[in-house]
Every structure is written in structure tokens, then in C-alpha cells.
Amino acid sequence: MIIRSVKHSFRYVIIAFFLFVAQNQVSAQYITDKDTTIILISDPNVQLECTQALNDLYNFKFPAAEYQFQYLRAKYKWHPLPYFLMGLIEWWKIMPNTKDTSHDEKFLAYMDSTIEVGEELYDDYPQYRVEASFFLAAAYGFKGRLYSDEERKNWRKAASAGKDALDYLEEGKTKENLSPELLFGDALYNYFSVWVPENYPALKPVLWFFRKGDKALGLKQLKEVSYNAFYTRTEAMVWLMRILNSYENDQPQAFQISKYLHEQYPDNPYFHRYYARMLYSMGRFTEAEPECRNIIARIDSAQVGYEATSGRYASFFLGQIYEARRKPEEAKGFYLRCLKYAEEIEATETGYYLYSLIALGEIAEQQGDKKEAKRYFELVKKKADRKDEAFKDAKRRLKGLEKGD
Template identity: 50%
Template sequence: MSTRIVMILSIWFAGLGIAQAQQAETDSMFFAPSKYLLLDKGLQFRITKAINSMYNFDFATAERDYAVLAIQYPNHPLPEFLVALGYWWRIEVDVTNEKYDAVFLKYLDRAIEKAETIFEEDETNKEAAFFLAAGYGFKGRLYSERKSWTKAAWAGKNALKYMDLSRGEEEFNPELLLGDALFNYFSEWIPENYPLMRPVMALFPKGNKELGLQQLEEVANNAFYTRIEAQYFLFRLYASEEKEPFKALQISEYLHTKFPENPYFHRSYARHLYAVGRWTEAVQQSREILERIDAKKTGYESNSGRYAAFYMAQYNERIGNRAEAKKYYLKTLSYGEESESQESGYYLHSLLQLGKLATEEKNKQLAKDYFKKVKKYAKRKHPAHQAARDYIKKNKL
């Protein structure tokens, strides 16, 4: 259970230092330069296009602009941090893929090194502490995904230390609120869902889930740097923990509309359409995802394909098109095996449905093979495992 705590702590800082370019165009040229680069409105205006390109998975455009930024500010951590953020989004699409880990950590380490140099010269520098908190937070998040718990704990501890040191600058408050929001939400959520963790959580300040959600909403509406990350956390919480699927859909629809080439936002939008029963739109988005995978669009891969193929299968089964339903359930299996996601719900449910369809077609051996696979990949207490056992017994397979 302690591993869950490490993972939660390490993601608090995932949104820090991230520029989101919505406000800059209206007011960027009418403010005096800030002593902190992150708060320089002119800079925000200049990097608007690069930031939006990054979120829209046009990494080449973003990184060309970041290279110019690195020439202008060679001793500042911002350029390397932004490049690292781009690699984080490549990882986010399929966190099981370790292809980008090394280069992601390389740029984070460069950003941390530059921030440490600034901080050593002036320990009152809130911006340096801000980047150190963000850098170590992202490292902790990756290490927790890789189950490197000692490294994750060390990075999370550093992130917390520098997060505290970065407080006190009024202009940073909307951005720092993201960390407070996630802390408030998860420090109450963890003991509710993991009772064995209550003694551990007693060592932390008491949280408040309702306040955490309110703070996330405030960041999502008012922050400049962390707005998109707050919206990312909000739609995930509304979809899974808060059982507010329409709120999740509203946010994911906005993000997909603003960043239509971002595969994570795209598949999330399709998922939330499916969740609320907007079948026609879910099918339209799912078909587009599959087409983009076939076209080898950046970031569109087997993990997104597993989602999209499953929604297509469900829709076709719903309208009675058995041949198309089987076709897409088989695609779900193929994508699941490619991404090594055989224990995922979509993969297991596809096996169940294919087994049921084979039983109805009097192909008992094929049906038995599908149900055996369910029992192989699902844990015994998993509903799919129970369903497979029941179906085998009922149909004497």
C-alpha cells in the first residue's frame, strides 16, 4: 500500500512549471518585466505557439522554439524543463513504454542542475525552488510508474521540500495551488480506499476532498502555467472517483477541441462519450483514432487502439451486427497483446464476448479457448474470471 502513497505524492508536482497559452495574447506586452522569467508576460506571449504545439503533439515545432529559448536564456532551467515536458506527454500516451525514459530524465536532470545553481546562489529564489519541485516531482512520477520505489520516495521527498520553499511569492499562488489541491483530495481519498494506510496518513495534515476539487477548478479556470494539467486531473477524477461522467466529458471535449492531435485527449473524449451513451459520436471518434493509428500519426498506438476498437465492437454488438462486433473485439485483443495489456478490462471483456458469441454459434471448442484465456489473465476475484467460470459451467464447456 505504501507504493500507492509514493505514487500519489510524486504526481502532485506534475503540473508545475507548465505554461498554458491562453491569456498571453491580450496582455503580454503591457506589463513590466518580472524578476522571475516564468512570470514575464512578454515571454509567455512569445512561447504561446510552442506550448500549444507541444500539447498538440507537434513536438518538432515546439522544440525548435525551445532551442531559441535555450540560446536566449542558457543558464535558466525553463528550456530544458519544457523539452522534458514534451517527452513526458510522449510517455503519458502509454506509460508502459520505456522508450523515452532516458531522454526525459536527461532533460529533467539538466533543468534541475541549472535550478540548483540558481538556488545555491540565492536560497530565497522562489522560481528556482519552483523548478526543483517540478523536476523532482516528475522524476518521482516516472520512477513510481517503473516501480522504482526507493528512487520515487527520494524524488518525492525532494519535491515536497522545494515545494514548501517555493511558497511566499504571491504571483505564483495560482500555480502552486495545484499541489495543494491534489494533496487535499488524495490525503482524504487514500485512507478511505486503503484503510491500512490510515496510520501513515495520520502523519500528514488532514485533507479535504471537496476543497481539493474546488481548488482544482480554480486552477483550471484561473492559472496560466498549470491550467491544462489541472483540467487533466479533473476529468480523470470526475470520470473515476467522483462518478460525474458528464463533467468529465465536458472537460475532455474542450481539451480535444483545443488540441485535436493529442492522442491522450482524443481517446479520453471517445471514452467519455461512450460512458454517457453518446454512441454515434463515440463511434465517430473511435473510427478516427483507428484511422490515425493506421496512418502512424504521432502518439497514436496500440493502447489508444484498444480503447477505440472496444467501443466499435460494443456499438456493433448493440445494433446486432455480429460480424463487425467480432471483428472489433478481435482488434481489441490484437491491440491489447501488442501493448501487453492482457489484464485490462477491455481485453478481458472482449474475450468474454467472443466466447459468448462462439457459444451461440455452437463452436464450443473456440468458446472454451476464449474462456480459458479469461481465467489465465484475470485474477480469481476479478468479475471476468467469475463470469467465465459461470459461463463454462452453465454451458457445459
């Protein structure tokens, strides 16, 4: 039930799928004459300069990453790459808790700089239009993703950004060879152009204007990018992990990716909590317990990126673990902590909050405190939608309490 609520929040990103595909589809085009078309993105010297900075970015060592990207901006101020990478820093500041809009302005400013510099490259140097188009579409696509986020829902701006991204889709359309680096967008397009109409039939008419996709090919391409790309490798792994876990019912493979990402970037809170969630959902409680405790310890020590969203996950999982071990007092403490974290981020209508309340009510009932149990179940009815399973569960439990009086 909890995992389903997480999947539901992910759907908002998928609904905005064509905005993201617009970001990437043009980037999947590759001209065979690399010397005159791919001027930085495939340059091994630039990649060498970026290696540690990208590691720092995904490991939430933002000042170190920013220092190197600022160096790149000074060296390549005529190119959109450094501005886009600076924007990615702000994007990953948003990722742990998308309810936090404090980084939006700076993120959008870097994407706008990417667009401004990219347009100059596109207009003034026709031979470089493929690479310029990649960054232009990427910047517009990321703006669209932000505007279409569940917490922002600025559909007008999202649609406008999507349209601007689409304008760059024609570049390199006839080119035949795809590099692993630039295959990312084609992979997402192939997968989601089939997935979207399967799950949202109302969007089928929109797809009449797009080429036919292939889910199996999309997954294969995502794996290739995950193995062989440089700039897009980690982003591809994140999408592959989420797709395998949420849509392909392949938890074992998704788990392996989550484990790798956490081990590779141990200070990334998003990867950390995803790994903990995979351990929990697979019933590997012995391994999940120390990871969840570590997440909470990092929140308590104010480590960068570790905040109430991750705490809500970790504390709920710990409550479940201790309840399964028949340690109600320990479980109760973590469920209460889950409520606190959820209230901090105003997430009191989510499954983690509602099922923590139900668990607390159940513990109170088992301990003979029917008044306290009733209070928790009434809170569920107050917070949950009437169609929600948690609402129905609380209603049933309240009836049971009344019969017992």
C-alpha cells in the same frame, strides 16, 4: 467492469501522490513582490514566446514545440524553465502508452538538467529561491511519478526523488498570496491529502506529518487553475477531468472537459481516446462510433502518438457498439482487433482483453460454434486472476456449455 479496470490502473499514480504533491506544493507559494521573486514564470513576454509552443506540445507537434523551447534555452540557459519544458515533451511522448520506456532516458536527462540549473539559481540568487524551488520540486516530482509508474515500480528511486522534492517544500511557506499559476500544487494537496487516507487507510500514519487538506477546496482551486493559469492550465484540466470522472462521480462535468481538450488539441491521442471513452461510458454510441473509427484510422496511418493502447480502447468500444446493434460479425471483427492491440502491448490480463474474449465466446455460442466458444472462455480462465470477475464469468459460461452438451 471495463471502466473499473481503467480506474485501477490510475490508482498507481495516486499511490505515488505525495511524490507529485512534492512536485507542486512548493510551487503554490507566491511572494507578493513579483519583481524580485517571480522572474520568468509570470513574465508576459515569456508567456507570449511560449504560447504556440505549448499548443504544439499538447497537440503532439513535438518538433515545432522543441524548436521554440530550444530558442528559449538559448535565451534563458541560466534558468530551469526551458529544460523543464523540453522534459514535458518527452513526458507527453510517454503518456499515450506508459509501457513504452524508450523515452525515459531523455525525459530523465531533461529533468536532471532542470535540477542542475535550478540548484545554481537557488544557491547563487537567494531572492529567486521561490521560483527555483518550484522547478526543483517539479523536476524531482516528475521523476518520482515516472519511477512509481505501474510499469516501472522503481520504489527506491521514487522514494529518493520524493525526498528530494520534499526538501524544497519549506520555501515560501509563510507567504500568503497564491497566484492562479502556482495554485496547482496546493489544489492537488488539498484534494488528495483527504482522498488518500479515505481510500488507503494504511497510509494514514504518513499523513500525520502533513497539514490537513480539504477536498472541496482542492476541487475549487483546480477549477481556478484550469480557468486562469498559463503553464499549468492544461495539466490542471487533465487532473480535474480524471478526478471528476473517477472519484467524484461527476461524469457530465468530466465529459465537458474531455470534449474541450479534444477539440482544443485534436491530434493529442490521450485526449482523443479519453473523449471517446467518455462518450462510450455515457451511452452516446452514435457520437462514439466515428471517434473510435477515427482513432483506428490514425493508428493505421501511423500518426504520431496513436498506437495500440488507443486502438485497444477504440476497437473494444466499437465491438460493444455493434454488438448492441445486433451486428455480430462487425462486433467480432473489432473484438479480434482489440485482442491484437492488447497483445502488441502485452496487456493480456486487462479488462479490455478478457472481456473481448468473453464477447467472442458469446458470439460463437450464439452462432452454434460451441467448440470455438469453449476455446475463448478457456483463454479467459488462463489469462485472468481467479478473483477477477472475468474469470468467474468464463467459468460460469463453461459450465453452461457442458450442461448443454
